[in-house]
Amino acid sequence: MVKITDVARRAGVSPSTVSYALSGKRPISRETRLRVEAAVRELGYRPHAGARALAGSRSNVLALVAPLRAGTHVPVVMQFAVSVVTTARRYDHDVLLLTQEEGEEALRRVADTALVDALIVMDVGLQDPRLPLLRSLGRPSVLIGLPAEPAGLTCVDLDFRAAGEVCVEHLARLGHRVVALVGSPPEVYVRRTSYARRLVQGFTAAADRHGLFCAVHPCGTGPGAARRIAERLLREQPALTGVVVHNEPLLEPLIDAFEQLGRRVPGDLSVTAVCPGELAASLRVPVTSVALPSAEVGERAVELLMGKLGGTAVPEATLLAPRLTRRASTARRAPA
Numbered sequence: 001m002v003k004i005t006d007v008a009r010r011a012g013v014s015p016s017t018v019s020y021a022l023s024g025k026r027p028i029s030r031e032t033r034l035r036v037e038a039a040v041r042e043l044g045y046r047p048h049a050g051a052r053a054l055a056g057s058r059s060n061v062l063a064l065v066a067p068l069r070a071g072t073h074v075p076v077v078m079q080f081a082v083s084v085v086t087t088a089r090r091y092d093h094d095v096l097l098l099t100q101e102e103g104e105e106a107l108r109r110v111a112d113t114a115l116v117d118a119l120i121v122m123d124v125g126l127q128d129p130r131l132p133l134l135r136s137l138g139r140p141s142v143l144i145g146l147p148a149e150p151a152g153l154t155c156v157d158l159d160f161r162a163a164g165e166v167c168v169e170h171l172a173r174l175g176h177r178v179v180a181l182v183g184s185p186p187e188v189y190v191r192r193t194s195y196a197r198r199l200v201q202g203f204t205a206a207a208d209r210h211g212l213f214c215a216v217h218p219c220g221t222g223p224g225a226a227r228r229i230a231e232r233l234l235r236e237q238p239a240l241t242g243v244v245v246h247n248e249p250l251l252e253p254l255i256d257a258f259e260q261l262g263r264r265v266p267g268d269l270s271v272t273a274v275c276p277g278e279l280a281a282s283l284r285v286p287v288t289s290v291a292l293p294s295a296e297v298g299e300r301a302v303e304l305l306m307g308k309l310g311g312t313a314v315p316e317a318t319l320l321a322p323r324l325t326r327r328a329s330t331a332r333r334a335p336a
Contacts, residue, residue: 002043003045004018007036007039007040007043010039010042010043011038011039013036017032017036018039021033021037022040022092027310027311027312028311029312030310030312033310033312058117059115059116060094060117061093061116061117062084062094062095062116062117062119062120063095063096063110063115063116063120064084064095064097064098064120064122065106066080066098066123067098067099067100067106067123069123070185071185071187071188071220072188073221073249075248076292079292079294080144080297081095081298082298083295083299084301084302087298087299087302088302093117093302096110103129104133107119107121110139111137111139117309118139118309119134119137119140119141120141120144121134121141121144122143123145123193124143124144124145124147124193124195125145125192126148127148127192128147131149134153135152140154140305140308140309141153141154142155142301142308143156143157144156144297144301145157145193145194146194146198146317146319147194148194150317153316154305154314154316154317155316156317156318156319157318157320158195158293158320158322159319160195160199160274161198161199161201161202161205162319162322163199163274164181164198164199164201164202164203164205164206164244164246165205166202166322167203167206167244167273167274167324168202168210170272170288170324170330171242171270171330172210174242174270174331174332175333176212176242176270177211177212177213177239177241178213178237178242179207179212179241180233180237180240181216181243181246182219182229182233182244182246182247182254183196183199183200184219184246184247185218185221185247186219188218189218196246199274200216213237213239217229217233221247221250225250225253226254226256227253229250229254229257230254230257231257231261234261234263241269241333241334242269242272243258243269244273244274245271245272245273245274245275248279251280252283252284255283255284255285255287255329258271265285265329267331270329270330270331270333271287271288272287272324272330273287273288274292275287277289277291277292277325280325281325285329286327286328287328287329288326288328288330289324289325289327290325291323293320296320
């Protein structure tokens with residue numbers, strides 16, 4: 001059986017330093033903590049649960065607060081959750097998943113007990129009512145999302161504003177002059193969800209910068225939603241040739257609806273999206289897209305949290321740059 005002395009020898013530190021690095025009882029430099037964590041993984045060391053609790057009063061459990069509210073696309077949320085869980089296991093932590101729409105109550109319930117060591121919070125609003133509580137809790141936290149005022153918090157996410165800009169700039173380079181954003185369900189915007197609002201900001205800013213005519217259309221995902229929004233777009237913007245979609249379930253039925261209405265993709269209409277890359281690549285017409293980096297965001301969130309638990313200073317906001325992959329759904333605008 002691997003002992004703490006074996007880990008110490010492999011990492012080149014004392015057994016007490018290994019204990020402090022794992023428990024967070026005393027600040028340890030990032031370099032030393034990473035050496036200890038690498039030795040733990042290489043040797044497969046598992047501290048005795050009773051001794052671990054006595055040494056550091058740690059549960060080795062993280063809470064992932066991911067409320068499944070109206071308009072939430074559950075498969076994408078689960079991609080983030082899987083990434084958080086698998087990364088947490090590398091640090092010998094389990095994850096408690098909280099999906100109820102309880103707001104501050106959910107945070108208080110777990111923070112007022114020894115149930116979890118730290119929290120990762122999703123579905124962040126620009127003026128999220130949970131933020132004052134998160135700033136005052138005695139538990140480290142990381143937000144997957146960027147509020148309007150991130151001071152005193154730790155946040156990580158895709159740079160959604162830049163993602164909206166990248167999609168519009170791609171269409172502008174192809175000569176498109178009239179574009180539309182088919183966005184998230186209306187309730188997502190009503191509660192001022194950060195990722196949706198920031199993407200709209202980027203979309204409209206880039207359209208203004210390039211002198212494009214643009215419109216934003218929130219859209220639900222129920223039966224017939226794709227056909228209705230396609231008909232509305234073509235009725236209100238008859239010169240439309242470029243569409244950005246930020247609504248994963250609607251992407252394929254929307255392309256089908258446009259083609260049923262006589263607009264071929266990409267011959268008559270170019271379509272881009274912000275969505276999981278594997279979804280964009282798997283469609284009948286593979287879609288040019290900015291990938292939603294759920295695996296990387298989940299991994300970064302856990303790494304930031306481990307840094308905070310270990311007493312390491314971490315950046316306030318980490319925004320991942322968007323990466324656009326061109327596929328068959330976009331082409332140069334056809335002559336009028």
